[in-house]
Amino acid sequence: MEFSLKHKICFLCIMVLLPALCTSQGTFTSSRATYYGSPDCYGTPTGACGYGEYGRTVNDGQVSAVARLYRDGTGCGACYQVRCSDPQHCSSDGLNAVVTDHGEGDRTDFIFSRRAYAKLASNPAAAERLFAYGVVEIEYRRIPCRFAGNNVVVKVHENSKFPGYLAIVIQYVAGQYDITAVELWQEDAQQWRVMRRAYGAVWDTTNPTSGAIIVRILLSGSAGLKLVQSNKAIPGDWKAGVSYETDIQLN
Known part of the structure; x- marks a missing residue:
């Protein structure tokens, strides 16, 4: 249940560079x-x-x-x-x-x-x-972004094709964070699966798990890295264009 070595190296680079970025x-x-x-x-x-x-x-x-x-x-x-x-x-x-x-x-x-x-x-x-x-x-x-009363929302992008292709957009990310990585819990394999940044704020994957989908997000900000996970899953019968509210609230 860990990020890949490649991502760990990327995260280390962020940790090294982040203090310099935050001075501005x-x-x-x-x-x-x-x-x-x-x-x-x-x-x-x-x-x-x-x-x-x-x-x-x-x-x-x-x-x-x-x-x-x-x-x-x-x-x-x-x-x-x-x-x-x-x-x-x-x-x-x-x-x-x-x-x-x-x-x-x-x-x-x-x-x-x-x-x-x-x-x-x-x-x-x-x-x-x-x-x-x-x-x-x-x-x-x-x-910092402020979205009063809003939890983080995961929207299934309109280009998604059930069940073989899932693209998501993460909305209402309050605070001063960049989304560094997004993972889905693969229930059948009992492991986290890294999503690809398709473009902009859109993350995607092929052949997602067939059941309910748990999402976790790695954020980078002025205080360093922050890993947040929603226990409020995307349902297994997700639909393109539908938004699903998480139990993640940032500030």
């Missing part, structure tokens, strides 16, 4: 931001993280595509405080956004939904001015 957390980094259009000003359900509708509406639609912060999908679900630097039009706190997509603009790190971009402004009139600018100078820092 809490410090603002200068960059630029822009926005993308959507009919209702929310996010897009077709983002590169694979979140679907969750990527459109999570955090009240205050979401963003990112460039280098995407980190081959590891950055999906991360939360950032972002504020712009024009004292005449920008609010002092800015906004807290969730990463749900990958995208690159004109030397920008963030491409916000219109709903998120408007939150940079100090008032509605100022928001119109920021929209007219198109691109604004910003500073950002990573912050």
